[in-house]
Amino acid sequence: MTGMDMLNALHIQGDETIAARLEKYNELVMEKNRVMNLTGIKDSGESLIKNVYDSLTVYDARYFPQGGSLLDLGTGAGFPGMILAILRPDMQVVLMDAIRKKLRFIEEAAEILGVSNVTVVHSRAEDAARDGAFRDHFDVVTARAVKSMPVISEWALPFVKKGGIFAAMKGPGAQDELRDASGILSLMGTRLESEKECILPSGEKRVILYLRKNSLTPKRFPRKAGEAERKPIKAVRDKR
Numbered sequence: 001m002t003g004m005d006m007l008n009a010l011h012i013q014g015d016e017t018i019a020a021r022l023e024k025y026n027e028l029v030m031e032k033n034r035v036m037n038l039t040g041i042k043d044s045g046e047s048l049i050k051n052v053y054d055s056l057t058v059y060d061a062r063y064f065p066q067g068g069s070l071l072d073l074g075t076g077a078g079f080p081g082m083i084l085a086i087l088r089p090d091m092q093v094v095l096m097d098a099i100r101k102k103l104r105f106i107e108e109a110a111e112i113l114g115v116s117n118v119t120v121v122h123s124r125a126e127d128a129a130r131d132g133a134f135r136d137h138f139d140v141v142t143a144r145a146v147k148s149m150p151v152i153s154e155w156a157l158p159f160v161k162k163g164g165i166f167a168a169m170k171g172p173g174a175q176d177e178l179r180d181a182s183g184i185l186s187l188m189g190t191r192l193e194s195e196k197e198c199i200l201p202s203g204e205k206r207v208i209l210y211l212r213k214n215s216l217t218p219k220r221f222p223r224k225a226g227e228a229e230r231k232p233i234k235a236v237r238d239k240r
Contacts, residue, residue: 001048001201003018003020003021003022003023006022006048006052006053009053010057010059012059012087013061021113021115022052022087024112025082025083025109025113026044027044028113029047029077029078033077038076038102039076039077039079049200049201050200050204051079054079054200055079055084056083057196057198057206058080058144058167058169059084059087060196063165064084064091064139064140068140069093069094070085070091070092070094070142071095071096071137071141071142072094073096073125073142073143073146073159074125074143074146075102075103075106076102078102078105078106078109079144080144081142082095082106082109085115086113088117089116090117092117093117093119094121094138095119095121096120096121096122096128097120098122100122103120103122106118125159126222126223129158129217129222134159135158135159136217137159138164139165141164141165141166141167142167143156143169144169145171148177148180148181148232149168150177150180150228150233150234151229153184153185153190154188154223154228155228156168157184157190157213157221161213164212164213165193165210165212166209166213167209168209169206169208170206171204171205171207172207175207180232180234182234184233184234185211187233188213188215188218189213189215190211190213190214191211191212191214192209192211192212193210193212196208196210
């Protein structure tokens with residue numbers, strides 16, 4: 001499957017330059033993966049589907065404003081953050097992860113590809129969300145297969161500006177996770193705006209939850225490092 005095949009299949013506008021960069025980024029990931037554990041996928045063709053195509057499924061032009069700001073939380077090997085940065089060079093894209101060596105790879109790859117709208121940040125979400133440069137700042141925040149919804153919502157939503165979108169990339173259990181996260185979503189003034197179901201060419205089901213944040217982040221969120229995982233807020237009655 002080529003870059004243009006993927007864009008066309010998902011009805012995403014993009015030219016041959018963008019398509020070529022998507023393919024090249026996948027090649028760079030596969031090359032680096034021989035010496036560094038970036039992804040469990042070892043085959044280039046499989047990676048195009050399960051990493052690149054999968055990353056593109058989160059894209060919906062309605063939620064990615066012209067000249068806007070994007071944060072990819074727990075970016076890992078740069079999926080979906082680098083893919084979105086390639087697709088939307090007008091947006092300022094921040095890729096955040098707690099593993100520095102993966103971020104170094106992303107910086108190197110961005111330089112090779114000539115992708116200049118990417119900044120990497122080495123930090124835990126709980127720490128960075130207390131920084132005024134990031135808190136309540138981004139038009140859209142993405143997270144791909146990062147923790148359960150009650151946990152990732154507490155980590156991600158403090159970065160989303162009032163009126164912005166958290167795009168959570170999930171699998172078949174998305175609705176159950178969404179119900180589990182009702183407590184933290186309520187406390188964060190956030191509601192589900194829309195959802196999108198996709199089937200990858202390899203057959204796996206993906207669900208994208210687009211959540212609109214309608215208020216500023218309460219001062220007590222996010223809680224201290226590790227607390228969201230130890231004591232996830234799963235229902236409104238769990239307020240504390």
